[in-house]
Amino acid sequence: MAGMAISGGIIGLGIYGLAKMFLELETSETFVETYTRVEGKVSDLEAYNEAMAELDPVLAKIQWEAKWREIEIDEELKQLKSQVKIDYQEIEKKRKVKEKYNNLKQAKD
DSSP states (O other), rough: HHHHHHHHHHHHHHHHHHHHHOOOOTTOHHHHHHHHHHHHHHHHHHHHHHHHHHHHHHHHHHHHHHHHHHHHHHHHHHHHHHHHHHHHHHHHHHHHHHHHHHHHHHHOO
């Protein structure tokens, strides 16, 4: 895939440079200067593509780790929600018991 990108970049920049050279009749650049400039851009593009090819496994690992962190966070949230729900249910039970106790106490008095 990187080879295709490099080839496409070379061809694209070459065509662009030639088209620019032929379309601009009053250019101040000579053919050699245009060729050198386009060649420099192609070299830069090749270096960029090589760097991206080297970084691809690193970027994939970073994305994979981020996905796992997200999954771990989701699991932790589920656990916390279940604990909060259990705590809320216990509080609700205690409130109802206390309410019944107060009702019985008022009825007794």
